Amino acid sequence: xxxxxxxxxxxxxxxxxxxxxxxxxxxxxxxxxxxxxxxxxxxxxxxxxxxxxxxxxxxxxxxxxxxxxxxxxxxxxxxxxxxxxxxxxxxxxxxxxxxxxxxxxxxxxxxxxx
Amino acid sequence: xxxxxxxxxxxxxxxxxxxxxxxxxxxxxxxxxxxxxxxxxxxxxxxxxxxxxxxxxxxxxxxxxxxxxxxxxxxxxxxxxxxxxxxxxxxxxxxxxxxxxxxxxxxxxxxx
Numbered sequence: 001x002x003x004x005x006x007x008x009x010x011x012x013x014x015x016x017x018x019x020x021x022x023x024x025x026x027x028x029x030x031x032x033x034x035x036x037x038x039x040x041x042x043x044x045x046x047x048x049x050x051x052x053x054x055x056x057x058x059x060x061x062x063x064x065x066x067x068x069x070x071x072x073x074x075x076x077x078x079x080x081x082x083x084x085x086x087x088x089x090x091x092x093x094x095x096x097x098x099x100x101x102x103x104x105x106x107x108x109x110x111x112x113x114x
Numbered sequence: 115x116x117x118x119x120x121x122x123x124x125x126x127x128x129x130x131x132x133x134x135x136x137x138x139x140x141x142x143x144x145x146x147x148x149x150x151x152x153x154x155x156x157x158x159x160x161x162x163x164x165x166x167x168x169x170x171x172x173x174x175x176x177x178x179x180x181x182x183x184x185x186x187x188x189x190x191x192x193x194x195x196x197x198x199x200x201x202x203x204x205x206x207x208x209x210x211x212x213x214x215x216x217x218x219x220x221x222x223x224x225x226x
Contacts, residue, residue: 031212033212033214035216040218042118042216042217042218043158043204043214043216045213045215056211056213091158093158101163101208102160102163103214105150107156107157108157
């Protein structure tokens, strides 16, 4: 596709519900990143994939957060048992190389936990 | 650990005026430096980046930034602001591994 596509754009979840956020990176991009952007803050790194391998998950805030990219293309960020503090915009980015030297960002998924 | 500080939370300028957004970073070696812009409901768009070489970097939409090692700064400038420049601006630093460290952003408001 022309850019990074994320779905859904908006998600409202009841506390305790599981959610899955999808990211379609730019075709051919080997690197994929997930960031969390809380209201009024800058994006914070969650995790990084190179092809299907998850090479860095140091930013995942708890074991309720899980990400996968099984075929090295589409990625899913899953949050189990959502809590109010999970409310944020989740941004996905992809790039040709592993160094995020030119990462292209999607529009994000705004998650609201009520 | 790397960090980025954007001291100005909110800046207001008149259309046609010049603009400078401040960014200070903390990093031991020569960092990779970026400026991104985020319009409401949109993702981040890369304005410009610095890796090495000429310390004055030109970007899209008429923006430029200057890397000053002695001041640990990478300020973004534009000589004449347009109303369409109103947005949130983020400075980021990368260390050549996989992640970017972002500042908290500066919201730019432009008055006609």
